[in-house]
Amino acid sequence: MAGLLATAELCDTNAGLLASGELRVLEPVFRAYGQRQAFSGPVMTLKVFEDNSLVREALESRGEGKVLVVDGGGSMRCGLVGGNLGLLAQSMGWAGIVVNGCIRDVDEINGCDIGVRALASHPVKSNKRGIGERHVPVHVAGTLIRDGEWLYADSDGILVSSCEISV
Numbered sequence: 001m002a003g004l005l006a007t008a009e010l011c012d013t014n015a016g017l018l019a020s021g022e023l024r025v026l027e028p029v030f031r032a033y034g035q036r037q038a039f040s041g042p043v044m045t046l047k048v049f050e051d052n053s054l055v056r057e058a059l060e061s062r063g064e065g066k067v068l069v070v071d072g073g074g075s076m077r078c079g080l081v082g083g084n085l086g087l088l089a090q091s092m093g094w095a096g097i098v099v100n101g102c103i104r105d106v107d108e109i110n111g112c113d114i115g116v117r118a119l120a121s122h123p124v125k126s127n128k129r130g131i132g133e134r135h136v137p138v139h140v141a142g143t144l145i146r147d148g149e150w151l152y153a154d155s156d157g158i159l160v161s162s163c164e165i166s167v
């Protein structure tokens with residue numbers, strides 16, 4: 001796709017970075033949502049548990065092409081992103097959202113011009129108590145992801161790199 005890097009090609013041409021761990025592959029546990037099947041950008045991390053206050057707060061700021069990585073601890077008990085937050089992410093210029101947890105309002109999110117990856121959907125909303133951490137290293141799908149690293153997602157999978165990779 002124009003302007004986006006294919007993850008398979010990135011892995012083929014950066015075997016050294018893969019071996020050193022500078023380039024890492026998330027375990028293939030995600031479902032794809034949103035209009036953008038492929039997306040990439042610098043990462044902002046959040047660590048939360050069944051509370052999406054910090055997710056809303058992050059998406060209310062300018063995305064500038066960034067990818068919001070939300071480590072929701074893999075909870076299967078509520079959705080951390082819904083249709084309103086999907087629209088907010090789109091209007092604030094986020095490239096995508098990766099959720100280690102669930103989302104809801106799937107049909108609405110699928111209409112948004114962003115890329116979304118999540119473990120599953122769940123109809124229940126999350127708590128809103130403002131609890132969580134911003135910009136902390138997170139472990140998602142077997143992979144360490146640090147704030148400011150680069151994430152590349154397409155139909156084949158999701159990669160995280162310590163620095164931006166160009167072809």
Ligand SMILES: O=C([O-])CC(=O)C(=O)O
Pocket residue numbers: 052079080081082083084085086104105125126
């Ligand atoms: O606000 C929430 O909890 C998530 C949601 O339903 C939405 O974004 O529309």
